[in-house]
Amino acid sequence: MSAIEDKIRIRTKELLESGEVAEFIGWGKGRFENQTSPLFIKDPSRVDELVYNDYCVNTLGKYAYQMKGDGKIALCVRGCDARAINRMLSDKALNREDVYLLGIPCEGMRDRKTNEVLKKCQECRHHNPVVYDELLGEEVEFPLPENRFVEVEAIEQMSTQERADYFDTVFSKCIRCYACRDVCPCCTCNQCFVDQREADWQGKQSNIPENRFFGLTRAFHVGDRCIECGECERVCPMGLPLMSLNRKLIKDMNTLFGEFEAGMGDEGPDVLRTYKLDDVEEFM
Amino acid sequence: MILKKENVQNLLDELSKSALVFVPKEVDGVLKFAPFKSADEMTLDIINTTLPPKDLLFPQTQKMYRYGIDADGKMYVDPSDDSAEQVVFGIRTCDMQSIVCMDDVFLTKGFVDEFYQAKRDKLLTVAIGCNKVAETCFCDSMGLDPQNSPTADIQLLEGDDAYSVVAQTEKGEKALESWKPFLSEGSVEVPKIECALKVDMTGVKDKLDRMFDHPIWEELSAKCLACGTCTYVCPTCHCFDISQENKMKDGVRFRCWDSCMFSEYTQMAGDHNPRPTKKERLRNRFMHKLCFFEDRYGKTLCVGCGRCVEKCPVSVDITCLIDQIGEFDV
Numbered sequence: 001m002s003a004i005e006d007k008i009r010i011r012t013k014e015l016l017e018s019g020e021v022a023e024f025i026g027w028g029k030g031r032f033e034n035q036t037s038p039l040f041i042k043d044p045s046r047v048d049e050l051v052y053n054d055y056c057v058n059t060l061g062k063y064a065y066q067m068k069g070d071g072k073i074a075l076c077v078r079g080c081d082a083r084a085i086n087r088m089l090s091d092k093a094l095n096r097e098d099v100y101l102l103g104i105p106c107e108g109m110r111d112r113k114t115n116e117v118l119k120k121c122q123e124c125r126h127h128n129p130v131v132y133d134e135l136l137g138e139e140v141e142f143p144l145p146e147n148r149f150v151e152v153e154a155i156e157q158m159s160t161q162e163r164a165d166y167f168d169t170v171f172s173k174c175i176r177c178y179a180c181r182d183v184c185p186c187c188t189c190n191q192c193f194v195d196q197r198e199a200d201w202q203g204k205q206s207n208i209p210e211n212r213f214f215g216l217t218r219a220f221h222v223g224d225r226c227i228e229c230g231e232c233e234r235v236c237p238m239g240l241p242l243m244s245l246n247r248k249l250i251k252d253m254n255t256l257f258g259e260f261e262a263g264m265g266d267e268g269p270d271v272l273r274t275y276k277l278d279d280v281e282e283f284m
Numbered sequence: 285m286i287l288k289k290e291n292v293q294n295l296l297d298e299l300s301k302s303a304l305v306f307v308p309k310e311v312d313g314v315l316k317f318a319p320f321k322s323a324d325e326m327t328l329d330i331i332n333t334t335l336p337p338k339d340l341l342f343p344q345t346q347k348m349y350r351y352g353i354d355a356d357g358k359m360y361v362d363p364s365d366d367s368a369e370q371v372v373f374g375i376r377t378c379d380m381q382s383i384v385c386m387d388d389v390f391l392t393k394g395f396v397d398e399f400y401q402a403k404r405d406k407l408l409t410v411a412i413g414c415n416k417v418a419e420t421c422f423c424d425s426m427g428l429d430p431q432n433s434p435t436a437d438i439q440l441l442e443g444d445d446a447y448s449v450v451a452q453t454e455k456g457e458k459a460l461e462s463w464k465p466f467l468s469e470g471s472v473e474v475p476k477i478e479c480a481l482k483v484d485m486t487g488v489k490d491k492l493d494r495m496f497d498h499p500i501w502e503e504l505s506a507k508c509l510a511c512g513t514c515t516y517v518c519p520t521c522h523c524f525d526i527s528q529e530n531k532m533k534d535g536v537r538f539r540c541w542d543s544c545m546f547s548e549y550t551q552m553a554g555d556h557n558p559r560p561t562k563k564e565r566l567r568n569r570f571m572h573k574l575c576f577f578e579d580r581y582g583k584t585l586c587v588g589c590g591r592c593v594e595k596c597p598v599s600v601d602i603t604c605l606i607d608q609i610g611e612f613d614v
Contacts, residue, residue, distance in 0.1 A: 030599045030601065031593075031599075031601055031603060031604055032419055035599060036599070037507060037598060037599035037600075038507040038598055039507075040506045040507065058597075058598055063506075063507070067506075169312050172312070173313070173314050175335075175512075175516045175517075176512070176516075177511050177512035177515075177516050177543070178511050178512060178546075179509060179511035179512075179513045179597050181511075182509035182510055182511040183511070183597055195546070195547060197551070203527070203529060204527045204540050204542075205345040205527070205529065206344045206540060206541070207345060234597070235509075235511075235513075235597035237334065237513045237516075237595045238313075238314055238334075239313050239314070
């Protein structure tokens with residue numbers, strides 16, 4: 001770990017001093033023990049503030065999109081961050097030359113309080129970055145996690161009434177802070193449907209129907225683009241099981257169109273934007 | 285007087301006969317103030333609920349009135365009042381102070397918000413002093429005492445097997461009459477505690493007066509997601525938007541929480557936005573907490589509950605900001 005931290009600092013210093021990149025995005029210390037927070041550095045003399053340890057819970061990919069246009073950005077990418085970059089490249093939200101990627105093989109991050117490996121990291125299918133300019137360590141080997149559709153299958157087993165009650169409970173807790181949207185590397189619309197007030201797609205009142213409309217619409221908008229980084233679920237202050245919505249769509253798409261994983265490359269075609277003559281049409 | 289812990293359930297059952305009693309408890313995995321039911325487990329000993337009790341006075345969505353065209357073709361407007369007698373039992377010092385701040389906003393300076401007032405007049409506040417603190421608690425740095433909420437109607441302090449009970453307002457004294465069967469003589473020993481997290485507020489407001497164009501806002505907002513988590517878990521954030529839902533010939537006008545972190549919050553007709561990026565929004569949020577509110581109401585709008593510190597997805601931390609401001613020479 002500390003070897004990677006050293007390499008991050010050395011390379012960041014070199015990249016900033018040479019002018020190759022304008023800014024670097026990594027992680028710095030938070031106030032509390034084992035807390036880290038995204039850190040943005042322009043001044044090479046500050047690289048010692050960068051850290052890398054078991055508690056770098058934030059996925060950084062989305063920040064590259066936010067900083068587009070500010071010059072070339074370097075950032076650390078693990079499996080999740082890298083797939084986020086690929087995602088935004090395929091969506092033309094980002095150009096490859098906008099970013100310089102320091103790849104980090106990741107063994108999974110831990111919750112600073114419980115010290116347990118985060119749920120999103122337990123469910124991770126790609127610990128090594130799938131795109132990078134240089135790799136700061138040896139690739140790690142991890143067995144694929146067991147059936148990632150366990151939660152989805154449990155919901156599918158429910159009766160219609162049980163399922164309605166289940167989702168009512170889930171969405172009764174949503175406070176509509178939109179953290180799930182704001183952290184998501186797929187949510188790069190110039191204006192979210194939620195904010196299109198004149199069209200009035202989304203009512204502002206917080207109640208089960210409106211919350212459910214938001215949650216489901218967001219899941220469908222992300223659709224075949226979800227890279228399963230699990231950030232939406234991690235940041236939800238109310239602990240909503242948001243990945244089960246995304247994974248339901250992934251599971252159905254896998255059944256209908258064959259196995260597919262988003263963000264593994266920077267080109268399409270993504271399943272829902274590909275038309276084949278032999279596509280299943282049972283719903284037509 | 286003391287209230288033995290074994291009598292708490294009975295007291296709350298009694299109070300529930302004439303009012304909605306809210307206690308801290310876990311509902312579907314979320315810690316919040318929710319209606320007391322004798323069969324449910326309470327969490328009176330938790331330090332802070334995830335959601336603050338502000339929705340007891342200022343619901344996330346509140347109907348204001350119904351309107352429409354009636355059968356005779358005439359327009360009608362029906363004001364809506366859903367206020368009822370409420371008791372909040374087990375509120376902490378930080379949240380009690382947040383009610384003081386909301387009272388300032390909704391009831392003073394020549395403006396009286398009737399929806400707020402209807403609920404406020406019917407709320408009895410029963411505070412319990414803290415015997416432990418979370419790592420994110422810093423109320424004593426904000427001029428509060430975790431074991432004393434001077435504005436609560438009734439103040440309890442927790443001992444091993446009983447709470448000491450003191451009425452602090454007329455309303456509290458009157459309420460205690462119905463508590464009598466559950467109280468007994470005695471006293472409770474409570475060790476003094478203080479928050480582990482400390483910040484120094486000295487000079488912070490004065491410096492902020494001169495920091496509107498400071499580079500800190502650009503720097504700090506870089507990692508901010510501009511989500512509304514901090515504002516919705518904050519006990520003092522009180523911004524709202526008014527909107528309506530129309531169905532055929534009838535409609536409901538309602539107000540609901542809004543967040544200064546959202547781009548749409550300051551979006552004006554004609555598409556101008558005076559706070560176009562998250563830099564301006566984040567600056568406004570912190571300025572409101574630590575500077576503007578003091579200008580208007582003479583107190584800070586941060587009560588040190590630590591919820592935003594705990595819940596921010598990217599660890600934007602108001603206590604770190606206060607430390608940084610302290611170090612600036614402006």
